[in-house]
Amino acid sequence: MKIKEVTLRHLQMKLKFPFTTSFGTFQDRDFILLEAKDENGRSGWGESVAFHSPWYSEETMKTNWHMLEDYLIPALLNQEITHPDEVSEVFSNIRKNNMAKSTIEGAVWDLYSQQKGVSLASALGGKKSKIEVGISIGIQETASDLLRIIEKHVEDGYKRMKVKIKPGWDVDVMREVRKEFPDVPLMADANSAYTLKDIDTLKALDEFDLMMVEQPLASDDIIDHAKLQQAITTPVCLDESIHSYEDARKAIELGSCRIINIKIGRVGGLSESKRIHDLCESHDIPVWCGGMLESGIGRAHNVALTTLSNFTMPGDTAASSRYWEKDIITPEVTVTDGYITVPDQPGIGYEPDVEAIEGFTIEKKTFR
Numbered sequence: 238m239k240i241k242e243v244t245l246r247h248l249q250m251k252l253k254f255p256f257t258t259s260f261g262t263f264q265d266r267d268f269i270l271l272e273a274k275d276e277n278g279r280s281g282w283g284e285s286v287a288f289h290s291p292w293y294s295e296e297t298m299k300t301n302w303h304m305l306e307d308y309l310i311p312a313l314l315n316q317e318i319t320h321p322d323e324v325s326e327v328f329s330n331i332r333k334n335n336m337a338k339s340t341i342e343g344a345v346w347d348l349y350s351q352q353k354g355v356s357l358a359s360a361l362g363g364k365k366s367k368i369e370v371g372i373s374i375g376i377q378e379t380a381s382d383l384l385r386i387i388e389k390h391v392e393d394g395y396k397r398m399k400v401k402i403k404p405g406w407d408v409d410v411m412r413e414v415r416k417e418f419p420d421v422p423l424m425a426d427a428n429s430a431y432t433l434k435d436i437d438t439l440k441a442l443d444e445f446d447l448m449m450v451e452q453p454l455a456s457d458d459i460i461d462h463a464k465l466q467q468a469i470t471t472p473v474c475l476d477e478s479i480h481s482y483e484d485a486r487k488a489i490e491l492g493s494c495r496i497i498n499i500k501i502g503r504v505g506g507l508s509e510s511k512r513i514h515d516l517c518e519s520h521d522i523p524v525w526c527g528g529m530l531e532s533g534i535g536r537a538h539n540v541a542l543t544t545l546s547n548f549t550m551p552g553d554t555a556a557s558s559r560y561w562e563k564d565i566i567t568p569e570v571t572v573t574d575g576y577i578t579v580p581d582q583p584g585i586g587y588e589p590d591v592e593a594i595e596g597f598t599i600e601k602k603t604f605r
């Protein structure tokens with residue numbers, strides 16, 4: 238296959254509910270959508286998960302646009318590609334910028350599976366026909382607000398509740414959640430809000446039988462996490478610290494975590510996600526797929542990846558309607574009794590709604 242044309246779009250979609258983490262509150266989601274056309278005029282779609290500001294990682298929407306426009310698109314246009322795994326070789330002399338790389342690699346995977354006439358899930362080697370999903374709940378004004386939200390999502394059938402925590406919104410809040418929901422599968426995500434000085438607080442979480450505590454310490458650390466994992470019984474899950482197969486290998490070797498959250502954008506694409514998945518499987522480290530407030534296109538890629546066998550824990554990929562009044566794919570991603578049915582049509586398996594996409598577009602550029 239050859240990529241003959243690429244269109245970048247800057248989309249802005251209003252979130253249904255403001256989303257608060259330990260870094261701040263978001264009302265809108267700005268992101269880049271990428272459409273790549275092959276020699277037959279067929280379109281493959283990819284989404285950048287980089288945020289408008291560098292709170293999750295150093296990459297932003299603007300740095301992704303720059304990397305795509307000035308380096309990645311020129312490197313890939315008109316190159317003969319026989320398998321999407323080759324995309325990372327084409328980019329091998331360009332360091333990091335994983336979310337930017339993943340944006341275009343995702344579109345190549347979509348095109349590749351369409352050309353083969355199989356779903357993206359089967360092209361990746363996934364076998365599941367439905368996947369279990371959980372929900373991620375931002376920091377709320379009060380604990381009773383949080384309890385109400387959890388109650389609603391338990392009723393909707395979501396398979397696990399993930400609660401964002403930060404200093405001052407942690408042990409007491411989790412205690413209230415556990416009191417009200419003694420059996421619900423529950424985890425906490427700290428987005429690096431703690432240091433080893435907070436070890437007593439993190440130890441105190443052990444009494445709540447959490448599935449895991451996600452990324453409690455610095456976003457680039459695996460050493461202190463290994464010390465922490467020694468000191469607490471709750472499994473540590475790494476998110477921000479893992480950018481590659483090599484990072485995962487080192488974290489496993491050091492004992493820095495017992496679980497890994499794989500985000501396609503953070504690790505530079507689906508091929509690298511699959512390599513990390515396989516490595517973790519061989520070490521009995523379960524993985525799950527984290528969310529980045531994706532539109533339907535990114536959500537569809539997450540659904541496909543989650544069909545791999547070692548995604549044994551529910552991910553963050555909730556229904557479109559949890560985040561958006563209207564999504565940009567048809568049908569939208571829906572959740573029934575805590576499961577998403579995996580589409581079996583060729584490619585990502587959902588039809589991009591070009592009219593809706595144009596409606597949310599505030600900037601657009603095509604490269605040939």
Ligand SMILES: [Mg+2]
Binds near residue numbers: 428451452476477498
């Ligand atoms: Mg996280």
